[in-house]
Amino acid sequence: MQGMAQAGFWIAVYLAAVLAPLGLLLVAPTPRGGGFWWDVAMGFGFAGLAMMAVQFLLTARFRRATAPFGIDVVYYFHRYLAYVLVAVLVAHPVVLILINPAQRMYLNPLEAPWEMTAGSLSLLSLLALIVSSAWRKNLGIPYDGWRVVHLILAVAAMALGFYHMWAIGYYSGTPVVRVVWALIGLSVLAVVFRVRLLRPWSLLQRPFRVTEVREERGDSWTLAMEPVGHGGFAFEPGQFAWVTLGHSPFAMREHPFSIASSPVPDGRLEFTIKELGDFTRTVGQIEPGEPAYVDGPYGAFSLDRHPDAAGYTFIAGGIGVAPMASMLRALADREDPRSHILFAAHSDWERIPLRDEFQRLREHLDLEVVHVLEEPPEDWSGETGWITREVLDRHLPENRDEMEYFICGPIPMIQKVEGFLDELGIPASRVRTELFDLA
Ligand SMILES: Cc1cc2nc3c(=O)[nH]c(=O)nc-3n(C[C@H](O)[C@H](O)[C@H](O)COP(=O)(O)OP(=O)(O)OC[C@H]3O[C@@H](n4cnc5c(N)ncnc54)[C@H](O)[C@@H]3O)c2cc1C
Incomplete structure (x- = not known):
């Protein structure tokens, strides 16, 4: 309200x-x-x-x-x-x-x-x-x-x-x-x-420094960085920032990325970035020590804005898992007792960024992870194809209309999933989306 x-x-x-x-x-x-x-x-x-x-x-x-x-x-x-x-x-x-x-x-x-x-x-x-x-x-x-x-x-x-x-x-x-x-x-x-x-x-007065460049599945990289000479900034899990790497912040060469890590007191940040075009294809070549400029946080895609939900449902396609990782890591850090679900749609099993991290988080959270694979391996017994109304219906709990929903992925996927949730009786006021396409 x-x-x-x-x-x-x-x-x-x-x-x-x-x-x-x-x-x-x-x-x-x-x-x-x-x-x-x-x-x-x-x-x-x-x-x-x-x-x-x-x-x-x-x-x-x-x-x-x-x-x-x-x-x-x-x-x-x-x-x-x-x-x-x-x-x-x-x-x-x-x-x-x-x-x-x-x-x-x-x-x-x-x-x-x-x-x-x-x-x-x-x-x-x-x-x-x-x-x-x-x-x-x-x-x-x-x-x-x-x-x-x-x-x-x-x-x-x-x-x-x-x-x-x-x-x-x-x-x-x-x-x-x-x-x-x-x-x-x-x-x-x-x-x-x-x-x-x-x-x-x-x-320029509040730079960051890249501390680690980690290869992830699915042509993705995680960049870890720490603030240099300052405490970083506070953010809500799920928010994003504009990041400039290898250029001065005056150069207008910044790119928006969701913060994939959870908030920590020393201001360290992680971004998980998929190789897609001119800039993102160079992320794997970045050396630790490289200065970075981070303008953030921005965005309203955060569970902290909806603290009273019965639990959270995260629905991600491709690199849309990045803001979900931030929110799930924060829930784990806070020892959240509620039940949560992550639906993650990907082409195949070996190309799911942060897959092992979501598995690790299950040890700390009441979390069900539903992988939906377009090209499943032969022995796959999980969900296949795309995220559909039936897939959602099979896994959402009885109290589904008391949960809060976060969707991030390709625009057609977001639109379809919003429609399915509507058909399942989830009020639109409980559904949040993040578009990775501003321009
Ligand atoms: C709120 C938000 C959060 C995002 N979070 C992530 C994330 O966590 N991980 C991830 O891998 N990707 C994320 N993206 C997408 C990411 O910003 C683009 O993939 C990246 O900027 C593409 O740059 P490029 O030069 O490699 O690609 P290009 O091939 O040059 O561009 C591909 C398309 O990406 C868009 N784009 C390119 N540069 C910019 C820019 N500077 N600002 C805005 N859009 C641009 C344009 O539509 C362009 O046509 C996010 C985008 C938004 C808007």
């Missing part, structure tokens, strides 16, 4: 931030205009610009604002909102041209005054940003390069759009409106400063 109230509060803050500039239109003196549709077009412009400013705040990783939703949900919101804001901003010139076709001339940079061209360039930057983000994988743009381009296009779109609005001055010429927009502009600058300079600088 408290989480819902917090979520409601932050949604209200979001709506207020986006709608405030529209509210200002009502109090500002009406400039010479072209009637109702002209005002509507202005409204689209102001609302779009305000939404653009809020986009910067959404990915600034403010812990308090993202906590009720989970940061992955906030990133998805940022992504889908981008389409809405582009539609709103495109509507701004489209409506103006529809009510007065002569205004088409403003699209021609040779004829238009510079402040009009700034508006067109802002829109073009935004369209380039959308295309390079939505089709990044199809266009073969590497993730790290895309992040830099994304930042440049976003700042360009915002700055040009801001200048367009400011220089033209319709509805924005009065001192009070100018002050509000100046504050919005300064907030965006402050966020960029905080995210790109202040935070990397503070990470």
Whole structure:
């Protein structure tokens, strides 16, 4: 309930931030205009610009604002909102041209005054940003390069759009409106400063050092690291952090990984990482002693947020076992007396990361581990294929609707399992998911 109230509060803050500039239109003196549709077009412009400013705040990783939703949900919101804001901003010139076709001339940079061209360039930057983000994988743009381009296009779109609005001055010429927009502009600058300079600088002051690189089954590696000259940070089991290895924290080369270890007083951390692409394929070559920068913790995927459950059910696909390991290790450290289940879906028996660790944890916990294998060995008597409604039904206890559920794995698996749990009568309010795909 408290989480819902917090979520409601932050949604209200979001709506207020986006709608405030529209509210200002009502109090500002009406400039010479072209009637109702002209005002509507202005409204689209102001609302779009305000939404653009809020986009910067959404990915600034403010812990308090993202906590009720989970940061992955906030990133998805940022992504889908981008389409809405582009539609709103495109509507701004489209409506103006529809009510007065002569205004088409403003699209021609040779004829238009510079402040009009700034508006067109802002829109073009935004369209380039959308295309390079939505089709990044199809266009073969590497993730790290895309992040830099994304930042440049976003700042360009915002700055040009801001200048367009400011220089033209319709509805924005009065001192009070100018002050509000100046504050919005300064907030965006402050966020960029905080995210790109202040935070990397503070990470530089609190480095970690890799202490061990352990090979795991299924092309995975566990990286152990310890804080150097500080106590590390407190986290809730199941949360994740952005990790930079082999680069300065200013280099924008960080990757999100779930913390796989349980919280310990000396701040040591472990991450279990699957070889997947450019960066993760290099993890096995990292040497102990290498400096690491860890920005965390983030995320809401933790049993500590749901302490009153009758027990916990963890449902993992592939490397989705990493946050589950953190939560199970924490339960074992705390000598938790409740009954728990781990469903782990993998291709074959030899490729299950942390398999032996889950076996070890069974000695310390009332834990049932259900491996579901796509390609089982010949003598396999356990579950086969995928995690289905029947598999869940066979192993979940009578009091299943009093348990708390954590799902992490490929997106189609998460969606299917959510559906199965629903069919089994598990309330949606008891189901948590973690997406390993932010971008
Ligand atoms: C909250 C969260 C927790 C995660 N926990 C784990 C974990 O415990 N273990 C694990 O093995 N993997 C985890 N991942 C996935 C991991 O972040 C990606 O596999 C890794 O970043 C891929 O990088 P790459 O350069 O090897 O792959 P690439 O081939 O370059 O990229 C593959 C895809 O991974 C995504 N990706 C790449 N770089 C980044 C980045 N810097 N930030 C965000 N996404 C990126 C992009 O969608 C990209 O298309 C997690 C992801 C998230 C969002």
